[in-house]
Amino acid sequence: MSDNTLFSTGLNRRDFLRLSAGLTAMMGLPYAMHTKVAEAATADNRPPVIWLHFQECTGCSESLIRSGHPDPAALILDLISLDYHETLMIGSGYQAEKSLEDSMKANWGSYILIVEGAVPLAEDGIYCKVAGKTAVESLKHASEGAAAVICIGTCSSFGGVQAADPNPTQAVSAASLIKDKPVINVPGCPPSPYNLLATVLYYLTFKKLPKLDALNRPEFAYGRRIHEHCERRPHFDAGRFAEQFGDKGHSEGYCLYKLGCKGPVTFANCSVQRFNDVGVWPVSMGHPCIGCTEPDVMFHTSIYDRCQIHEVTPPDFYPNANPAKRGKGADPLTTGVMGMVAGAAIGASAMLAKKLPKEGEDEDHEA
Amino acid sequence: MVHHDEYHIHKAKILTPSFYVLLFFTVLGFLLIGVRFVKGIGAVSNMSDGYPWGIWIAYDVATSTALACGGYAMAIIIYIMNRMKYHPLIRSALVTSMFGYMLAGMSVMVDIGRYWNSYSFFIPSRWQTNSVMFEVAVCIMAYNVVLMIEVLPAILERFIHSETTRFPKLKHYALIIYPRLDKVLIFIVVLGITLPTMHQSSLGSMLIIAKSKLNPIWHTEFLPLLFVINALYIGYSVVIFESFMSSISFNRPFESEIQRLSKVIPYVTAVWLFVRFADLWYRDQLGAAFAGDYNSWMFITEILLISGGTFILMWRQYRTSPRMVFISAMLLLIGGGWYRFNVYLLGFKPHGNWSYFPSLPEFFITIGLVAFEILGYMVLVKLFPIMPKLHKHEAQTAQAH
Numbered sequence: 001m002s003d004n005t006l007f008s009t010g011l012n013r014r015d016f017l018r019l020s021a022g023l024t025a026m027m028g029l030p031y032a033m034h035t036k037v038a039e040a041a042t043a044d045n046r047p048p049v050i051w052l053h054f055q056e057c058t059g060c061s062e063s064l065i066r067s068g069h070p071d072p073a074a075l076i077l078d079l080i081s082l083d084y085h086e087t088l089m090i091g092s093g094y095q096a097e098k099s100l101e102d103s104m105k106a107n108w109g110s111y112i113l114i115v116e117g118a119v120p121l122a123e124d125g126i127y128c129k130v131a132g133k134t135a136v137e138s139l140k141h142a143s144e145g146a147a148a149v150i151c152i153g154t155c156s157s158f159g160g161v162q163a164a165d166p167n168p169t170q171a172v173s174a175a176s177l178i179k180d181k182p183v184i185n186v187p188g189c190p191p192s193p194y195n196l197l198a199t200v201l202y203y204l205t206f207k208k209l210p211k212l213d214a215l216n217r218p219e220f221a222y223g224r225r226i227h228e229h230c231e232r233r234p235h236f237d238a239g240r241f242a243e244q245f246g247d248k249g250h251s252e253g254y255c256l257y258k259l260g261c262k263g264p265v266t267f268a269n270c271s272v273q274r275f276n277d278v279g280v281w282p283v284s285m286g287h288p289c290i291g292c293t294e295p296d297v298m299f300h301t302s303i304y305d306r307c308q309i310h311e312v313t314p315p316d317f318y319p320n321a322n323p324a325k326r327g328k329g330a331d332p333l334t335t336g337v338m339g340m341v342a343g344a345a346i347g348a349s350a351m352l353a354k355k356l357p358k359e360g361e362d363e364d365h366e367a
Numbered sequence: 368m369v370h371h372d373e374y375h376i377h378k379a380k381i382l383t384p385s386f387y388v389l390l391f392f393t394v395l396g397f398l399l400i401g402v403r404f405v406k407g408i409g410a411v412s413n414m415s416d417g418y419p420w421g422i423w424i425a426y427d428v429a430t431s432t433a434l435a436c437g438g439y440a441m442a443i444i445i446y447i448m449n450r451m452k453y454h455p456l457i458r459s460a461l462v463t464s465m466f467g468y469m470l471a472g473m474s475v476m477v478d479i480g481r482y483w484n485s486y487s488f489f490i491p492s493r494w495q496t497n498s499v500m501f502e503v504a505v506c507i508m509a510y511n512v513v514l515m516i517e518v519l520p521a522i523l524e525r526f527i528h529s530e531t532t533r534f535p536k537l538k539h540y541a542l543i544i545y546p547r548l549d550k551v552l553i554f555i556v557v558l559g560i561t562l563p564t565m566h567q568s569s570l571g572s573m574l575i576i577a578k579s580k581l582n583p584i585w586h587t588e589f590l591p592l593l594f595v596i597n598a599l600y601i602g603y604s605v606v607i608f609e610s611f612m613s614s615i616s617f618n619r620p621f622e623s624e625i626q627r628l629s630k631v632i633p634y635v636t637a638v639w640l641f642v643r644f645a646d647l648w649y650r651d652q653l654g655a656a657f658a659g660d661y662n663s664w665m666f667i668t669e670i671l672l673i674s675g676g677t678f679i680l681m682w683r684q685y686r687t688s689p690r691m692v693f694i695s696a697m698l699l700l701i702g703g704g705w706y707r708f709n710v711y712l713l714g715f716k717p718h719g720n721w722s723y724f725p726s727l728p729e730f731f732i733t734i735g736l737v738a739f740e741i742l743g744y745m746v747l748v749k750l751f752p753i754m755p756k757l758h759k760h761e762a763q764t765a766q767a768h
Binding site: 326337349356359 | 691719724
């Protein structure tokens with residue numbers, strides 16, 4: 001696991017425990033819980049997962065298989081039992097469809113359904129078909145026996161780019177079509193793979209859903225705004241902003257709010273969890289947050305529009321970056337008196353200089 | 368060693384109109400110092416947590432010790448470079464230095480918040496020897512003593528050569544002390560050269576530690592060197608200034624040594640300007656120095672004053688003109704002092720939105736101390752043999768006036 005190779009020999013014990021502990025911390029659980037998390041992950045009945053693709057770019061899957069801890073092989077083979085995933089599975093055609101049916105039948109009522117992508121409704125949903133079935137049919141069929149449905153990515157959670165105006169396919173989020181099952185949204189474009197992994201393991205450990213916010217997002221990952229933990233926040237508080245791309249403020253790492261950063265209105269843990277296992281995220285690279293985890297921001301407002309901030313000033317308990325003027329400055333009387341004294345001194349010196357003879361004796365006179 | 372025949376008492380009335388004017392400002396200043404000790408620093412000054420020092424330190428300590436470097440600068444030229452022809456100028460320079468350093472010492476006592484703890488300074492077990500301020504304090508204190516000893520021969524001579532028999536005991540002691548003092552005086556003179564070199568550089572070192580507060584135009588590791596050289600040319604300029612002042616106000620002929628002394632100054636300022644600009648160039652701050660903002664203009668003023676004074680003294684025809692020599696000395700005095708003000712006050716920006724401008728009482732305390740300094744000088748030269756003795760032909764012209 002120390003290297004990010006695609007073909008790994010599996011997950012060794014130390015790496016596995018480290019992963020469990022890390023994910024435990026991420027879910028906001030006490031440290032002692034990590035053994036429970038590890039037990040849940042090692043139980044022989046690895047969670048069967050069925051993954052459906054609809055209208056999307058596969059970016060969420062790409063993001064998942066780019067996680068380094070664990071690497072993709074360990075994730076798919078050891079940690080979960082990914083029974084059906086249209087882009088990752090080896091089988092194809094009827095064979096693939098058979099494995100879907102088999103898994104559903106074998107794990108009826110206990111498998112986790114992960115949906116990636118929006119569902120088109122226009123003209124009976126003919127704009128997205130897999131194995132002769134429309135997206136609506138596939139979703140209805142697969143969700144019937146699922147224990148829970150996880151909508152990964154903004155498309156399946158909120159509709160995403162497909163649902164943006166003018167929306168010719170009348171795409172809607174997968175989440176909006178599922179009424180009878182618990183739904184967890186893990187939005188993002190793409191979301192951090194660890195948010196998905198942590199959600200799955202939470203469910204396996206406690207057999208219940210993690211605490212969700214009003215938009216069905218797990219609170220451990222989407223409980224706070226990007227802005228609250230942004231490394232550029234001190235610049236925001238101090239009023240130092242990049243005014244345009246490539247200017248002095250931009251190159252000095254100032255706050256990107258004026259370039260359209262949606263951090264102040266976007267709930268996500270990107271500024272903390274970051275991406276690619278090397279601690280990067282868009283804002284650290286100099287691009288404003290585009291608000292991809294919010295249903296009303298990404299694809300509904302321009303990337304470079306400024307968002308409305310409702311809490312402009314930092315909390316009172318923050319040290320003040322722009323303190324009020326302190327100390328006593330000049331007052332007219334003192335300035336006047338000092339000016340008069342200085343003027344008198346200069347005047348006296350000038351008079352003295354005038355009194356002194358212009359011509360003097362030669363400097364070598366007595367040398 | 369001591370050429371007592373080089374000096375004489377300036378015979379004139381002590382209680383002149385200017386005496387009373389200076390006395391007025393001295394008394395006013397000391398009254399305000401009294402207010403400061405009764406009601407606290409905040410009652411008389413605008414200093415704050417952001418600006419823990421104001422003009423009392425920036426002028427009275429940092430600048431006036433440089434103005435008091437006449438004795439130091441003259442001692443270097445006379446004893447180190449062995450130019451004995453300037454020797455007649457040393458005593459008046461030493462007296463100015465003595466008053467200048469007394470002023471600095473008094474200002475520090477007025478300025479420090481817990482002055483009642485200052486006795487710890489005389490208890491070695493309480494010394495904090497790593498402190499730059501400690502070095503400044505020790506050197507200034509020691510140099511005050513050295514200056515007093517250096518001025519002492521003038522006072523002793525007064526009693527030795529007194530014709531009246533009013534103080535027979537004093538004359539007796541003076542006759543005993545004088546030859547012994549004469550023997551050790553050279554060591555005192557050496558101390559008198561070492562100590563200012565140490566603390567003038569330390570005055571610069573003091574601001575090295577304020578790296579985040581002092582503007583990069585002035586903040587450099589070379590601050591100590593710049594301060595020592597700055598003290599030297601201010602010292603020479605002060606000797607010139609003071610010589611002309613006493614010539615005019617005491618109606619004496621001009622001291623011809625002064626014009627020859629002015630030849631030295633351009634070399635000193637050239638070294639200073641070279642270090643200043645080389646350092647700015649090395650630290651890549653030349654752009655900031657000429658950026659045209661507030662700090663930049665302060666820097667440009669400083670450089671214009673100093674290079675202006677230097678430029679005048681580079682030309683032989685100007686050096687022979689007392690007027691031009693006086694003007695260039697004034698330019699160098701203001702320019703050199705400007706540099707020290709820049710380092711200590713104008714280029715100093717504490718964290719937080721602080722502002723500082725001296726209050727009226729604060730300013731009058733400084734004025735009072737300066738008035739006291741001039742007053743002391745004027746009285747002392749009329750009581751003791753301090754001024755250079757007039758050359759014969761000069762004495763005749765002086766009588767013709």
